[in-house]
Structure formats: C-alpha cells, structure tokens
Amino acid sequence: MINIDASRLDHKTVNDLLRNANGDCTVTGCCGQRFIAAGLSDKRVAIEGVPGNALGAYLNGASITVNSNAQDAVGDTMNNGSIIVRGNVGDAAGYAMRGGKIMVKGNAGYRAGIHMKQYREKIPVMIIGGSAGSFLGEYQAGGIIIVLGLDGGKRIVGNFPCTGMHGGKMFLRSDCAGIKFPQQVTARRALDGDLNEIRGLLSEYCRIFGFDFEGVISSVFTVVTPDGNNPYKQMYVAN
Amino acid sequence: MSKGVHFDARGLCTKMNAFSAFYPERLKRFMKKEGQIRIPSGCAIAAVISRDGKKMTGESITEAMRPMHDRSNGLGGGFAAYGIYPQYRDFYAFHMFFDSRDTRKQCESFLAERFEIVHSEIIPTRKIPAITDEPIIWRYFVAPLKSAVSSMQVDEKEFVARAVMKINTGLKGAYIFSSGKNMGAFKAVGYPEDVGLFYRLDEYEGYSWTAHGRYPTNTPGWWGGAHPFTLLDYSVVHNGEISSYDANRRFIEMFGYKCTLQTDTEVITYILDYLVRVQGLTLGEAASVIAAPFWSTIESKTDLEDKLKHIYLRTVFPSLLVTGPFSIVLGFTGGLMALNDRLKLRSMVVGEKGDRVYVSSEEAAIRVMEPDAENIYAPAGGEPVIIKVKDGVRV
Numbered sequence: 001m002i003n004i005d006a007s008r009l010d011h012k013t014v015n016d017l018l019r020n021a022n023g024d025c026t027v028t029g030c031c032g033q034r035f036i037a038a039g040l041s042d043k044r045v046a047i048e049g050v051p052g053n054a055l056g057a058y059l060n061g062a063s064i065t066v067n068s069n070a071q072d073a074v075g076d077t078m079n080n081g082s083i084i085v086r087g088n089v090g091d092a093a094g095y096a097m098r099g100g101k102i103m104v105k106g107n108a109g110y111r112a113g114i115h116m117k118q119y120r121e122k123i124p125v126m127i128i129g130g131s132a133g134s135f136l137g138e139y140q141a142g143g144i145i146i147v148l149g150l151d152g153g154k155r156i157v158g159n160f161p162c163t164g165m166h167g168g169k170m171f172l173r174s175d176c177a178g179i180k181f182p183q184q185v186t187a188r189r190a191l192d193g194d195l196n197e198i199r200g201l202l203s204e205y206c207r208i209f210g211f212d213f214e215g216v217i218s219s220v221f222t223v224v225t226p227d228g229n230n231p232y233k234q235m236y237v238a239n
Numbered sequence: 240m241s242k243g244v245h246f247d248a249r250g251l252c253t254k255m256n257a258f259s260a261f262y263p264e265r266l267k268r269f270m271k272k273e274g275q276i277r278i279p280s281g282c283a284i285a286a287v288i289s290r291d292g293k294k295m296t297g298e299s300i301t302e303a304m305r306p307m308h309d310r311s312n313g314l315g316g317g318f319a320a321y322g323i324y325p326q327y328r329d330f331y332a333f334h335m336f337f338d339s340r341d342t343r344k345q346c347e348s349f350l351a352e353r354f355e356i357v358h359s360e361i362i363p364t365r366k367i368p369a370i371t372d373e374p375i376i377w378r379y380f381v382a383p384l385k386s387a388v389s390s391m392q393v394d395e396k397e398f399v400a401r402a403v404m405k406i407n408t409g410l411k412g413a414y415i416f417s418s419g420k421n422m423g424a425f426k427a428v429g430y431p432e433d434v435g436l437f438y439r440l441d442e443y444e445g446y447s448w449t450a451h452g453r454y455p456t457n458t459p460g461w462w463g464g465a466h467p468f469t470l471l472d473y474s475v476v477h478n479g480e481i482s483s484y485d486a487n488r489r490f491i492e493m494f495g496y497k498c499t500l501q502t503d504t505e506v507i508t509y510i511l512d513y514l515v516r517v518q519g520l521t522l523g524e525a526a527s528v529i530a531a532p533f534w535s536t537i538e539s540k541t542d543l544e545d546k547l548k549h550i551y552l553r554t555v556f557p558s559l560l561v562t563g564p565f566s567i568v569l570g571f572t573g574g575l576m577a578l579n580d581r582l583k584l585r586s587m588v589v590g591e592k593g594d595r596v597y598v599s600s601e602e603a604a605i606r607v608m609e610p611d612a613e614n615i616y617a618p619a620g621g622e623p624v625i626i627k628v629k630d631g632v633r634v
Contacts, residue, residue, distance in 0.1 A: 011309070032306030032603025050602050052306070069615060071601055072586050090602075090617065091586050109617045110583045134583065134620065158619060159536060180539065 118142025134158030190221035282478035283310035292632035297440025315453025315465035316434035317426025319474035320445035334417035342412035354381035369433035419472030426465035451476035479565030490558035526623035574627035583620030
C-alpha cells in the first residue's frame with residue numbers, strides 16, 4: 001500500500017501522485033481536495049479524512065473506500081468500479097452515473113442518482129443505508145437506486161422523489177405511506193420476484209458494512225418504475 | 240435580472256478580455272464598477288459561533304476558507320465579525336471605502352451634521368502582494384444626534400439605515416460597507432484567505448464570524464461588491480444566483496431601500512432587514528417568506544396552525560419569495576441563521592463541538608476549524624438553522 005499524505009496538497013498534486021503510483025494507495029489527511037481518483041481505472045484507493053467534491057468522477061474501474069463522510073457529487077458520471085463511503089454523502093451523489101456501484105452506509109443529500117442511466121449490460125447501482133434527501137432519482141433514466149432506511153425513525157426520502165424519472169428502478173425499504181410520487185411513475189409493494197433482482201447486491205452491501213442480510217431483506221420494500229403509458233411531461237415550466 | 244443587461248455584460252466582457260491582454264493599465268480606468276454591470280456568481284461560505292459568547296480570533300475562519308479555494312476566483316472575499324468592538328458597543332461602527340481624500344472630507348462633513356463622531360481611524364491592514372489597489376479604508380464610531388433623529392420622526396435604527404442609503408446612493412466615491420454596533424464587515428477583491436490576512440483578522444476577537452469567497456464569472460472588480468453585505472447589524476454571505484432579483488428589488492425599493500449594486504445578496508440583506516426589523520417577523524417566519532415551501536408541500540402539512548401560517552406568509556409577501564439557488568448565512572447581534580433555497584440547489588453543512596456551531600458550503604472547511612466536529616448534517620432546503628448565544632450572556 002502506497003501512502004499519500006494529502007495534507008497541504010492541492011487536488012492536482014494529489015491526483016498526479018495517485019495516477020502515477022504503482023499499486024494500491026492510501027490517501028491520508030484529506031481535506032476537501034476535489035476530483036480524487038477521477039477517471040482512475042486500475043487501483044484500490046482508501047481515503048482518510050474528508051474528500052472534496054466530485055470524488056471518483058468518471059471513475060473507470062478503480063475502487064475507492066472512504067472512512068468518513070464525502071461531499072457533493074460523489075461518482076459524478078462514473079463508468080465502472082466502486083465507491084464505498086462509511087459516512088454520509090452530500091448532494092447529487094451518482095450524478096449521471098452510467099456504470100459501477102456506489103455504496104453509502106449513512107445518508108445521502110438531495111438529488112442522489114440524478115440522471116443515472118443504463119445501456120445493455122451497463123447498469124449502475126447506488127445503495128444508501130440511511131435516508132435520502134428530496135429529489136431522489138430526479139430524471140432517472142436507468143440503473144438501480146436502493147434506499148434502506150436502516151437508521152430508523154427518519155422518513156426514508158424527502159419531497160419530490162422520482163421527479164422526471166423515465167427509466168431504471170428504485171427500491172425503498174418502507175411502505176412509503178405519506179410519500180407522494182409523481183403521476184408518471186408506478187410505486188407498489190415489491191414482491192419476491194422484484195427482490196430477487198437485488199438480493200445479490202444487498203448481500204454484498206451487508207457484508208461490506210456488517211449488517212444482517214436477513215434482517216434487511218425481510219422487510220417491506222416499495223419498488224418504483226416509470227409508467228410507460230403516462231410519460232414524464234413537466235415539473236418547472238410548460239415548454 | 241433583465242436579459243438585456245446580462246447579454247450586454249457578456250459582450251462587453253469578451254471585448255474587455257481581448258482589450259485587457261494588451262492594455263492592462265488602461266483597462267482599469269475602463270472597467271465598470273459594481274452597479275453598472277450585472278454579473279452572476281457562485282461562491283463559498285463559512286461561519287462559526289460560540290453559544291457561550293466566548294471570543295475567538297479571525298484566524299481560524301480565515302484558514303477554513305483554504306480548502307474551498309477553488310469555489311472562489313480571487314475576485315472577492317470578506318468576513319463579518321460580531322463582538323469585536325466592546326469598547327464602543329453603544330456606537331454604530333461605520334466601515335467605509337473612499338476613492339479619494341476629498342470624498343472622505345465631504346463624507347465626514349455629511350456625517351458631522353447627523354452624528355456625533357466619537358472616534359475615527361484608518362482600518363489597519365497588512366501589505367501583502369495578493370491584495371492590491373485598495374481604496375481608502377476608514378472606520379467611524381458614531382452616535383446619531385438626538386435632534387436630527389427627532390426632526391426626521393423615525394427611530395434611531397431607521398435614521399441610521401437612511402443615512403447609509405443616502406451616502407451609498409448619493410455620495411459618489413464613498414461607500415459604507417458596515418454599519419452595525421459591536422460588529423464589522425471586512426471585504427476586498429482577492430481570495431478570502433488573503434483578505435483575512437490583509438485586514439489582520441487574527442487581531443480581532445469575536446463570538447461569531449461569517450466568511451465568503453466570491454466567484455463571479457467576470458467582474459468589474461470593485462471592493463464594495465464583495466460579501467458580506469450589511470445593513471445595521473445584519474450581514475449576509477451568500478452562495479448562489481437568485482432568479483427573482485428584479486421582482487424582489489422592485490418590491491423592496493417601495494420601502495426606501497436602494498439596491499445600488501445589482502447583486503442579489505444586497506437585495507436579500509434588505510429583505511431580511513425589512514421582514515425582521517421593520518415588520519417584526521421572527522427569523523423562522525422570514526425564512527418561510529424567502530424560501531417558502533411549494534404550495535403542494537404546504538397543502539400536505541398536518542399541523543393546521545403551521546399550515547395556515549405558511550399560507551398567510553406566502554399570500555402577504557409573494558414578492559419576497561426568493562427563487563433560484565442560494566445558501567446564505569445571516570449574521571446578527573447574538574446569533575446566526577443559515578438557510579438554503581427551497582430546492583436546495585446549493586450545498587451547506589452544519590456541525591458542532593462543545594459550545595461552538597459551524598456552518599459551511601463544505602464539510603472540509605468545518606474540519607479545518609474543528610477536526611473533531613460532531614453531528615455534521617445538511618439541513619433540508621428552506622429549513623432555517625438558527626443559532627443564538629445563550630440568554631444572559633452579554634454580547
């Protein structure tokens with residue numbers, strides 16, 4: 001493991017060191033440096049401290065682990081690989097993500113999974129252990145978003161989830177009573193067949209963070225998909 | 240903002256960029272000041288307050304702006320500090336920019352007709368290469384003349400606010416950028432971490448600090464346009480770009496405020512002064528006016544009293560709804576309020592440790608001020624976070 005001490009280094013220097021390193025890296029003393037591991041395809045990166053915005057942007061196969069919280073736009077447009085965050089993530093996590101996995105132990109801010117997409121075998125996945133803010137899966141065009149609400153008590157998602165959703169799937173570990181979904185999506189109780197699709201993913205998630213898989217899966221899930229007969233028309237303006 | 244002005248500004252800026260490459264010195268004279276040109280901006284904000292009213296120097300908040308360096312572009316940085324002038328706590332502290340000695344003399348005679356000036360001095364600065372072209376920067380500790388206040392038939396604060404408006408709109412080359420009691424704003428063209436050094440903020444002690452780094456996409460580069468914007472003891476630092484500027488401005492100007500700088504932050508400052516000081520709303524109510532929930536969200540509220548209150552506020556003050564992205568920190572005597580727009584189009588996190596509460600655009604800045612900060616969370620859009628110094632602590 002190669003150690004990169006990021007304290008007092010700017011984001012360009014940190015990323016140059018990461019790219020040029022021959023092997024897996026630990027970045028310590030991280031404090032707000034942006035774009036860490038952007039576009040990286042070939043190594044494991046462990047991060048100590050708080051990485052800056054756009055962590056793992058355009059990630060192309062590398063795997064990143066963060067032991068604290070991460071800021072905004074985690075995995076922006078990532079293509080492949082994995083990002084594991086043991087704390088919370090900020091707004092717009094998985095922005096326009098097109099492949100790979102983002103797994104968050106804690107909560108996500110606003111607009112998680114905004115404009116996620118998929119193409120053939122490339123199906124991005126984002127799993128949030130706690131709750132998600134408003135506009136979860138805004139304009140979602142593909143991929144799978146799962147929110148588990150494991151911290152209990154808190155509402156699993158804020159206002160306006162799935163606004164503009166027109167592809168992909170969302171699973172919320174809740175009966176979603178009192179949560180208003182837009183007209184162009186169908187939200188219904190997930191059946192065994194639906195859950196089979198995410199069993200493998202959840203089992204991997206639980207293994208990583210040490211949760212009890214049976215306890216997680218044996219709960220009510222709501223599955224949300226776009227309704228092809230009633231497509232998305234507008235949210236903000238009529239044009 | 241009007242589209243016409245926006246496009247004119249862009250065209251002009253493109254020409255100016257080409258021009259400046261060859262004639263940097265001539266450009267300075269050619270450049271427009273704040274208020275003559277409208278420029279959209281992004282930004283970084285941070286704040287810290289001690290609930291026990293304990294004093295801290297400006298060093299830590301200055302350092303906190305470093306990891307957010309890339310959110311600014313060097314064209315504006317500033318700070319507001321509360322509790323820094325205890326020896327003059329009963330006097331309004333005017334921080335002023337002047338373009339010349341003559342303007343200063345003119346302004347001083349204007350002030351002398353309305354105020355008793357108990358102390359005046361140059362605001363001490365450090366010469367550093369990163370900050371250049373500074374105007375003349377002074378501060379005045381003043382008390383309004385009772386006779387002048389009574390002849391105008393207004394209360395003292397209104398009198399002071401009107402005097403500030405009068406100088407900022409009427410006296411060319413003079414600008415009051417801070418006018419509260421026992422508080423002060425410090426701002427300049429430059430990166431915030433340099434601005435903090437420039438103003439020697441390590442030598443001030445306050446119980447509450449706010450900070451701002453500015454990222455206008457292009458700028459006339461005048462010091463008055465940096466944040467915070469202040470009026471009396473209210474100060475606002477703002478990250479965002481509001482789209483309701485003109486609607487808000489037209490409304491607020493009916494009540495004597497003059498938006499001289501075409502910046503959205505200025506109008507937010509006046510709106511908050513109007514709602515809280517003039518109309519007597521609570522901070523939470525003021526937040527519900529400027530970041531009003533969607534009608535559908537109000538409709539789904541189960542607490543009937545809360546629901547009716549929101550309907551009332553949206554109905555009475557529709558022109559003060561601020562739309563478009565913003566995250567702001569409002570500073571006032573004895574407290575701070577942090578607020579995001581209702582769609583939360585800008586980031587903001589809050590954390591705490593002991594008696595201190597921290598607010599910032601990025602968690603990294605909080606970790607610089609307090610590596611062991613706890614309970615870090617991101618408030619929802621339109622959800623105000625109000626932190627006050629404990630009752631009984633003199634601030």
